[in-house]
Amino acid sequence: MNSFIALLAACFVFGADASTTASHGNIHIPTGAALDKIIDGSFKNFDNDHDNFIERYEFDTLIIVADSDNNGCMTITEYENFSAGGTEVASRIYKHFDVHNTNCLKVSDVASEFAVMDTDKNQKVTKDEFRQYYINLLNVLFAVTDKPVG
Ligand SMILES: [Ca+2]
Ligand SMILES: [Ca+2]
Ligand SMILES: [Ca+2]
Numbered sequence: 001m002n003s004f005i006a007l008l009a010a011c012f013v014f015g016a017d018a019s020t021t022a023s024h025g026n027i028h029i030p031t032g033a034a035l036d037k038i039i040d041g042s043f044k045n046f047d048n049d050h051d052n053f054i055e056r057y058e059f060d061t062l063i064i065v066a067d068s069d070n071n072g073c074m075t076i077t078e079y080e081n082f083s084a085g086g087t088e089v090a091s092r093i094y095k096h097f098d099v100h101n102t103n104c105l106k107v108s109d110v111a112s113e114f115a116v117m118d119t120d121k122n123q124k125v126t127k128d129e130f131r132q133y134y135i136n137l138l139n140v141l142f143a144v145t146d147k148p149v150g
Contacts, residue, residue: 029138030086030138035135037084038084038134039134041085042084043130044084045065045084046058046062053126054125054130055123055125060107064107068081073103074104074105075104075105079093079094080094089138093137096140117129
């Protein structure tokens with residue numbers, strides 16, 4: 001988990017220069033209006049009270065909301081149904097966070113991500129902070145996992 005956080009942190013440094021990377025091989029990364037729509041939808045998923053900030057409790061609540069059968073685990077299917085990003089993006093994001101392949105993500109598994117999103121550390125995540133995080137995450141996911149296997 002620590003190395004993953006470091007990877008995300010490093011990605012913030014490189015993120016500004018990675019904007020030319022729109023696709024990797026035959027994997028399609030959403031860009032332009034499609035990406036804006038996903039980011040908008042995802043942000044609204046978090047921002048439960050519609051004040052245009054993601055607060056800590058809203059972030060922590062997300063998994064509980066997405067856990068549609070209320071068994072304490074957000075499975076990949078539950079996440080795919082909940083996510084605004086489409087099945088392919090959603091499944092990549094899910095597998096990225098489900099490092100032990102449990103198909104059971106809990107609040108504690110992603111809790112540290114809030115601080116990663118909140119780049120100015122004011123305990124609120126703005127749309128811009130979220131957007132930057134999401135784009136960085138997509139770049140990490142699609143760049144890292146598309147390396148030739150074997
Ligand atoms: Ca809010
Ligand atoms: Ca569940
Ligand atoms: Ca902030």
